[in-house]
Amino acid sequence: MDQALLAVVERSPQAAAAHDRAGWVGLFTADGRVEDPVGSRPHTGAAEIGRFYDTFIGPREISFHRDLDIVRGSSVIRDLDLEVVMGSAVTMTIPAILRYDLREVDGEWRIALLQAYWELPAMLWEFLRNGAAAVPATVQLSRGLLRNQRLRGAVGFAAGFRRVGSRHKTLVETFVNAVGRGDRFAALQTLSSGAAITLGDGDTAEIVELAERCAGAVTTKVIAAGQTVVASVSAGPRRGVLFADITRRGTGIQRIRYFPQ
Structure with missing residues (x-):
């Protein structure tokens, strides 16, 4: 079973790298949930997960530099660094730990919950250190947030700043x-x-x-x-x-x- 779970999890970075929206969203159960980063407002169901993809994954090049995978029960814990190309002049490396909880649906494993543990304040600080080069990427992200998530979603994403210290x-x-x-x-x-x-x-x-x-x-x-x-x-x-x-x-x-x- 471990290999079957890992195979499903591995399809997530593969779909992201291929900019395969339907393939990425289709990895989740009908009531699937994405918490990215943990602490921000969750995205639940295909429509919300699709809007999450349109905001944070689709417009960017994201590479997963995997260090360790742990399978226990129907959960996969992945220790990795995320390399995110935010724009032509801005690339960030984000230390992260991802948790995938999977569920079998009609004989196929799907992702019921994806939790991404990374530090939003640290990411923002690294982003702003790029100075003027970060301006176009900031405008793009802000527009994407408001267009896809609306004001409620933007506020929900900002909730990720609230965390233990x-x-x-x-x-x-x-x-x-x-x-x-x-x-x-x-x-x-x-x-x-x-x-x-x-x-x-x-x-x-x-x-x-x-x-x-x-x-x-x-x-x-x-x-x-x-x-x-x-x-x-x-x-x-x-x-x-x-x-x-x-x-x-x-x-x-x-x-x-x-x-x-």
């Missing part, structure tokens, strides 16, 4: 480092009361078990999007992706989901 990223790094050195007490100090830890979405785990899997673990990429901090974790030859759910005003991690390679 740098102190929450540090909290997650502290948790991973503590787990990596087997310091259960320090790891517990980063968690809120009653915080859940699971392998994947549903297999309950304890910190001791996580420490056994992640001896020597360090973070190699940390992304804050919406209410979640996502971290790429490297523990020698073993790798994984960790999702930590945190409220912006919270002082501890509320939920840990670890997807091992």
